[in-house]
Amino acid sequence: xxxxxxxxxxxxxxxxxxxxxxxxxxxxxxxxxxxxxxxxxxxxxxxxxxxxxxxxxxxxxxxxxxxxxxxxxxxxxxxxxxxxxxxxxxxxxxxxxxxxxxxxxxxxxxxxxxxxxxxxxxxxxxxxxxxxxxxxxxxxxxxxxxxxxxxxxxxxxxxxxxxxxxxxxxxxxxxxxxxxxxxxxxxxxxxxxxxxxxxxxxx
Amino acid sequence: xxxxxxxxxxxxxxxxxxxxxxxxxxxxxxxxxxxxxxxxxxxxxxxxxxxxxxxxxxxxxxxxxxxxxxxxxxxxxxxxxxxxxxxxxxxxxxxxxxxxxxxxxxxxxxxxxxxxxxxxxxxxxxxxxxxxxxxxxxxxxxxxxxxxxxxxxxxxxxxxxxxxxxxxxxxxxxxxxxxxxxxxxxxxxxxxxxxxxxxxxxxxxxxxxxxxxxxxxxxxxxxxxxxxxxxxxxxxxxxxxxxxxxxxxxxxxxxxxxxxxxxxxxxxxxxxxxxxxxxxxxxxxxxxxxxxxxxxxxxxxxxxxxxxxxxxxxxxxxxxxxxxxxxxxxxxxxxxxxxxxxxxxxxxxxxxxxxxxxxxxxxxxxxxxxxxxxxxxxxxxxxxxxxxxxxxxxxxxxxxxxxxxxxxxxxxxxxxxxxxxxxxxxxxxxxxxxxxxxxxxxxxxxxxxxxxxxxxxxxxxxx
Numbered sequence: 001x002x003x004x005x006x007x008x009x010x011x012x013x014x015x016x017x018x019x020x021x022x023x024x025x026x027x028x029x030x031x032x033x034x035x036x037x038x039x040x041x042x043x044x045x046x047x048x049x050x051x052x053x054x055x056x057x058x059x060x061x062x063x064x065x066x067x068x069x070x071x072x073x074x075x076x077x078x079x080x081x082x083x084x085x086x087x088x089x090x091x092x093x094x095x096x097x098x099x100x101x102x103x104x105x106x107x108x109x110x111x112x113x114x115x116x117x118x119x120x121x122x123x124x125x126x127x128x129x130x131x132x133x134x135x136x137x138x139x140x141x142x143x144x145x146x147x148x149x150x151x152x153x154x155x156x157x158x159x160x161x162x163x164x165x166x167x168x169x170x171x172x173x174x175x176x177x178x179x180x181x182x183x184x185x186x187x188x189x190x191x192x193x194x195x196x197x198x199x200x201x202x203x
Numbered sequence: 204x205x206x207x208x209x210x211x212x213x214x215x216x217x218x219x220x221x222x223x224x225x226x227x228x229x230x231x232x233x234x235x236x237x238x239x240x241x242x243x244x245x246x247x248x249x250x251x252x253x254x255x256x257x258x259x260x261x262x263x264x265x266x267x268x269x270x271x272x273x274x275x276x277x278x279x280x281x282x283x284x285x286x287x288x289x290x291x292x293x294x295x296x297x298x299x300x301x302x303x304x305x306x307x308x309x310x311x312x313x314x315x316x317x318x319x320x321x322x323x324x325x326x327x328x329x330x331x332x333x334x335x336x337x338x339x340x341x342x343x344x345x346x347x348x349x350x351x352x353x354x355x356x357x358x359x360x361x362x363x364x365x366x367x368x369x370x371x372x373x374x375x376x377x378x379x380x381x382x383x384x385x386x387x388x389x390x391x392x393x394x395x396x397x398x399x400x401x402x403x404x405x406x407x408x409x410x411x412x413x414x415x416x417x418x419x420x421x422x423x424x425x426x427x428x429x430x431x432x433x434x435x436x437x438x439x440x441x442x443x444x445x446x447x448x449x450x451x452x453x454x455x456x457x458x459x460x461x462x463x464x465x466x467x468x469x470x471x472x473x474x475x476x477x478x479x480x481x482x483x484x485x486x487x488x489x490x491x492x493x494x495x496x497x498x499x500x501x502x503x504x505x506x507x508x509x510x511x512x513x514x515x516x517x518x519x520x521x522x523x524x525x526x527x528x529x530x531x532x533x534x535x536x537x538x539x540x541x542x543x544x545x546x547x548x549x550x551x552x553x554x555x556x557x558x559x560x561x562x563x564x565x566x567x568x569x570x571x572x573x574x575x576x577x578x579x580x581x582x583x584x585x586x587x588x589x590x591x592x593x594x595x596x597x598x599x600x601x602x603x604x605x606x607x608x609x610x611x612x613x614x615x616x617x618x619x620x621x622x623x624x625x626x627x628x629x630x631x632x633x634x635x636x637x638x639x640x641x642x643x644x645x646x647x648x649x650x651x652x653x654x655x656x657x658x659x660x661x662x663x664x665x666x
Contacts, residue, residue, distance in 0.1 A: 004324055004343065102344065174339040177291065177321045184289045184319055189334035193287055196331070196360060197274050200410060201590060202252070202513050 006037070006080035007175045008071040008100045009166065012087045012145060013108030014137035015123050016115035018154040018162070019084035022108060025163035027082055033176070038074055040067055042085035055134040060088060068096035075100055088136035090143045102175060106166060107148040112137055114155045149173065206652035207456035207625045213444055214314065214401030216253060217409055218437075218461035218619050220244045226437055232445035236457055239627030241664065243634040245620035245642055247463035249568045250515040250581060252614065254288045256462035257315040257401065260643030261297040263659035267569025268295060272577050273513065274332075280525050280576075283497065289332060290317050296656070298644035299323060302397050305653055310393065312386050312400040313359075315462075326393060328385070331360040331403055354385055361407055371411050372432060376439065379404040383443040387450045397647070398451065408436050409465040413612035420467040420611070421603070456650045457623040460642055464615030469588040470553065471602040474510040474518075475595050481546065483508040490596035499595055503528035508543060508579075514614045516591035517578035518543060540564065540579060547582055553601040558585035587613050622646065622664055637664065 009026065011019040020041055027039045045067060046053060053059040064087045071081035087093050097103040115137075116124045126132050127139070136142040145151075150169045152162045170176040185193060197203050215222075223242060227234045236242075248259040248266060254274050255266045266272050271288045278284040286292075293316055299309040303324035311317055311327045318329035320342040327342040328350070336356045341347040350357060358381055361374040379402055386400050414422040415429035448457060475496055478484035484507075487500040501509065503521060507530060511517040522536060523529040531539055544562040552558050565577035584591055590613055592602060620642050623629060640661030648655050649663035 004322070171319075172339065174320060174342060174344045175322075177319070184291055185287055185334065189338070190287055192334050193332055194275075199362075200407075202274050203593075 004078060005101055006075035006078055007102035007104055007170070008075055008081045008083065008096070009104045009106055009170075010071075010087065010093060010096060011082070011084040011106045011108050012093060012148075013110060013154075014088075014112065014115055014142050015086065015135060016118045016120060017108045017110035018118075018152075018159070019086075019108045021159055022106075022152065022154070022162045022166070023082045023084040025159050026166050029163055029167050030080070030082075030176075035080055035176070036078065037080040037082060039082045039084075040070060042067065042083070045070075055136075055140075057089070057140070060086070061092060064092040064096065068092075068099050071096070072099045075102060086136045086142070088140060088142045090145070093145065104150065104166075104170065104173065104175070105145055105148040106150040106152060107145040108152050108154055108162075109144070110154045205625050207454070207650040208396065209452065209455040210397050210458070210647055210650050211448070211451045211455045212397075212399035212458045212460065212647070213447070214257070214399065215405045215440065215459065215461045215619070216315070216401055216403045217406035217463060217465050217614065219409070219464035219466065219615060220617050220619055221464075222437065222461075222619050223621075226434055229434070229438055230441040232441045232448065233459060233621065236459060236621045236623040238631040240457075240621060240623035240629030241632045241634050242619070242621040243637050244464075244617040245460065245637040245639060247614075247616050247618055247639055249563060250583075251463035251587070251616045251618075252514060253315050253406070253462055256639060258293050258295075258297075260460065260462065260639045261299070261314070261316075262293065262295040263298075263640050263644040263661040264295045265569055265571060265640070265660060266577065267565065267574040268571030268660075269293065270573035270576070272517070272581075273511075273515075275511075277519075277576070280522075281527055282501070282503065287332070288316060290319055290321055290329075292316070298647050299325075299397060299399065301644070301648065301653070301656070302651065305651075307396040307651065308394050310389060310395045310398045312389070313382060313403065314399055314401045325395060325397075326389065328357070329359075330401070333359050335359075350385060353388065354381060357385075358382075360403060368411065368429060372408070372429070375404050375408050375411075375436070378407075379440065379443065383447060386447055390447070390450045396651075402440070404436065404440065405461070406465075408433055409612040411611060413465065413467055415611075417467045421469065422611075454625055456625045457621075458642070458646070459619070459621040460639075461618030461620075462639065463618045465612045466588065466615045468590060468611055468613045469585060470590075471512075471592045472516075472550070472584050472589045473594070473597045473600050473602060474512055474516050474582075474591045475593050476597050477550075477600050478508055478510055478518075479595065480600075483543070484510075486595065493594055493596045496593040496595060504530065507531050507539065510582075510591065510593055511578070512591035512593035514590050515587065516582035516584055518547075518580040518582060520579045543580060547580070547584075550584070552585065552589070553599075558589065560584050561586060587615065589613075620664075624650070634664070 011023050053063050067083050074081045127135050133139045248256045275285045278286050302309050309325040313330050315330045318333040320327040320329050329340040333340045358378045412432045414420040415427050416433045485502040485505040487502040506521050508520050520531050521529045522531045547562050548560050550558050561583040563581040620637050645655045645661045645663040
């Protein structure tokens, strides 16, 4: 599907909250619908484009700026971008929102204790051992989004439920055409339409 | 025929052939288009209703391929699973999708079945099937805010159910004026190659004011204050069209089209009450007065047929193995259809006159995978002069005071079509035999010099 402008979905949340996992599930669903997109995973981008950057605030600033800039380039050429990056400061994400027309902020919200238990990359364990001291939400601030387009509580839902929620929101926002003709109208909306049609004599 | 760099389609929902036959002398802009092009009556879809007529125009496919036969449609053969047709119901490619893919910039305003708006190479403001202005009704998403900032809240439709006719009239004018203002604004500020808008005002004014105009209407009163309301509105519309075309530019090819026509309503026939009387429909509970059919408990174990109302009637059979509690033996299906058809054709109006009712089997008029999911019988009561009510509990079979409001006009099978090619050398010829299948997608693609997909059912209108 060729869109005039792509949309950028920015998954933000502390480490191990589920950003990459959900982004991957959303990517699968979007590709199945023929959406042209790029999944800009922060770890991959860091490795390939920014190996010099670490995790100080200044480095995080530059990293998220690069991610936002790439997303902007993609979006303006009709390719959508998925970004899974902590982006711990609100100003980073607000800057991305200013740079990109169709911006969807997804707050991947998970209590630190649950993230610790997951710890797929062993980051929290290393933090406990004193090997790292710059984990967002532990050593450094993580500023929660105040008004994200989607708020996912990932300790209370499955990956599939989370991905479906994101897709539904994209449909509501008009970025994605709805697949199912029968689900276009909510029951209240359908009653409204029916009342209108009945008053015109169509029913 | 010279190809066009721009094509404008102005849809006037429900504009009747009277426009071509009687009113044209008073409509200078439309008259000029007809003189510089070709024109004539145009055959609508079966049924001749906004949905599926506009989709037929846009896709050049019949309802047997589209899969919808009116505003609401059965989802499957269950009794009460219905869906309201919308943009996602249109699975065949529309002319604007084809143009968009070919790199043309398209703009749509108010075209029926464009809610929810689908991504396109251009802009979309959706149609009156949008719940309200809170819905996401534009593509791109940001267009909604821009329009509301410049023009205020968008008006999809008028509040119709009113006896305050003067108020309804000014609401129709206001809605029309605003839509044309937005159209002129978008045409002059955004790049476009194909633009289509559908104005619903004609349909609304006809449903509300036909009895004041048509001297043959049962409720016509000579010298009434709204006698000229309809023709005057068309004069106003003609002026708006002139201004729009001035913005669109001389090099644009222009199509003016209606999805069906209009004529006087004789009355409302109470279809389900009749089916009850004839022993086809059985209720589990007797209605205590007038009752909506969907709120009525039907005894499906004894029912062989039931109906839906509107500007055309649908009859469904309760078939064993198809419907959940079907009792009609499939081997008897055709015989029962024929029996019902015969009785429907013999129906009389309130004066004892046998109506000229037409009964159509979908297999006779449709081709495509959805033919067998269409209503078992498509019924034009008295050639559409009578609308149908599916409500039960009426005192008799013929009703004239409808509780809904519009009791004035019904649909006619023929609408209008005017095509002014680039260069305007159509010669002012009147064409016969035009169909919506021809006048829409194939003709528009042909105007752009683009190939017509072989599965389109119509032919481009030749000049």
